[in-house]
Each structure stands twice: as C-alpha cells, then as structure tokens.
Amino acid sequence: MLPRKMRNTLFDKLSGVTMRPFFTPISARNVSGLAAQVLEQSERDFFVNGTITGHGSCPELMAGLWSGGREAALVDDRMEAWLKIAMGAALSQENRCPYCEDMLLSLTHGAREEHVATGIRTRQEGRIADPAVRAKLDWARSAVEASNSGLKRPLFAEEELPEAIGTVLVFSYTNKISDFLL
Known part of the structure; x- marks a missing residue:
C-alpha cells in the first residue's frame, strides 16, 4: 500500500x-x-x-x-463480510458500475475467496462450489429489477436478512452515486 x-x-x-x-x-x-x-x-x-x-x-x-x-x-456479524462484499460485487456488475465491481472483487480476492471473485468476474458463478453462495449472489443480482420475484423469496436465515437487505441497499445506492460522480 x-x-x-x-x-x-x-x-x-x-x-x-x-x-x-x-x-x-x-x-x-x-x-x-x-x-x-x-x-x-x-x-x-x-x-x-x-x-x-x-x-x-x-x-x-x-x-x-x-x-x-x-x-x-x-463487518462480520450474522453473515461473513466477504460474502456480503461478493454480493455487492455481483450487484455492481449487474448495475454496470465497473468501479464498484473492481473494488469489491479485489476485496473478495483479499478475503481469499478467489474462486468466488473469478466466478463473478467471468459470469461463471455456476462454477462456484457452494450452492448457497451461488444462490445468494443470484439473489443480490435480482435486486436490479424491482419487479423480480426472486427478491420476495430471500434465501437467508431470519437473523441474516437485515444484513442482506442492507448490503443490497447500500451497494445499489453507491453504484448509482459512483456512476454519477466518477
């Protein structure tokens, strides 16, 4: 650094x-x-x-x-931070915010989740071994379309849901503001 x-x-x-x-x-x-x-x-x-x-x-x-x-x-809490960051990277990719996508993928790599970062980057998430991770990335991507029924069926435990929703909200906002400012 x-x-x-x-x-x-x-x-x-x-x-x-x-x-x-x-x-x-x-x-x-x-x-x-x-x-x-x-x-x-x-x-x-x-x-x-x-x-x-x-x-x-x-x-x-x-x-x-x-x-x-x-x-x-x-912050690691009910969900691991690396997973929430990976969800943000998938959402950023879907929102076409390359700045956010690159930043979040680098953090996913930094968390030693290279296979997840590579799967997102190449849009080959089907190669990610853990089906729960794949499903959560897909759920985050679905936030781009408000009418998407996938959002209505969250895949999270009740205690994880506030963090999952907060992650989607914050990265949806930062994708838009980054696109505007940068």
Whole structure:
C-alpha cells in the first residue's frame, strides 16, 4: 500500500479530475469535524474514495452512508463480510458500475475467496462450489429489477436478512452515486 501522504495527495488530485465539473470534492487533508472522523474511520476500515467524499458537503449524510454501509456490509456479524462484499460485487456488475465491481472483487480476492471473485468476474458463478453462495449472489443480482420475484423469496436465515437487505441497499445506492460522480 502507498504511504498515507502519497495516497492522500493522489486521491485529492485524481478526485478533482474524475468528478463532474460542477462538483468540488472535499480534500482528505483539509477537513475537520464529523467529515474528518468519517474519513479517518473509512481509511482505517476500508479506504477513502470518491463515493464517500462525494457527500462531503453534507457530513451527516456522508456519515450515514459510511456507517450504514460499514455495518451492513463490511463487518462480520450474522453473515461473513466477504460474502456480503461478493454480493455487492455481483450487484455492481449487474448495475454496470465497473468501479464498484473492481473494488469489491479485489476485496473478495483479499478475503481469499478467489474462486468466488473469478466466478463473478467471468459470469461463471455456476462454477462456484457452494450452492448457497451461488444462490445468494443470484439473489443480490435480482435486486436490479424491482419487479423480480426472486427478491420476495430471500434465501437467508431470519437473523441474516437485515444484513442482506442492507448490503443490497447500500451497494445499489453507491453504484448509482459512483456512476454519477466518477
């Protein structure tokens, strides 16, 4: 990983180039208060990216997006985080958000679930050995179409359902905002 100063400099410079011309991203170096707390936690637990900083003009919204996404998808709880991240990658692929797809597939690889990441990337999820994982990836993909009856038949234990729904909600939103901002 790049040293922090270099990462922040690259992020500050590249974000301004890639964001829409009417949008001024917050600088990771020149922020305070709630926004600084969100960026600090994001950097520690995930990484700072334009989808998060794109909400910098409203730190409360930025904090809500970050904490909701972190708690729903990035933390091992009732479901393992790698599976929720893989579900997000499949959904991102379906939503045609290559930025999110690449980011989430790299995290799936990082969790040592290379076979799952490769299955998603190549759209050959049938090669994933675990049928429960395949079914959950298909369920996440089905969230793209609100009328899809697959969403009405969740494959999750009752205690997993809030995390599964939260994962689909947060990544559906971040796919759209990333497409807009980046």
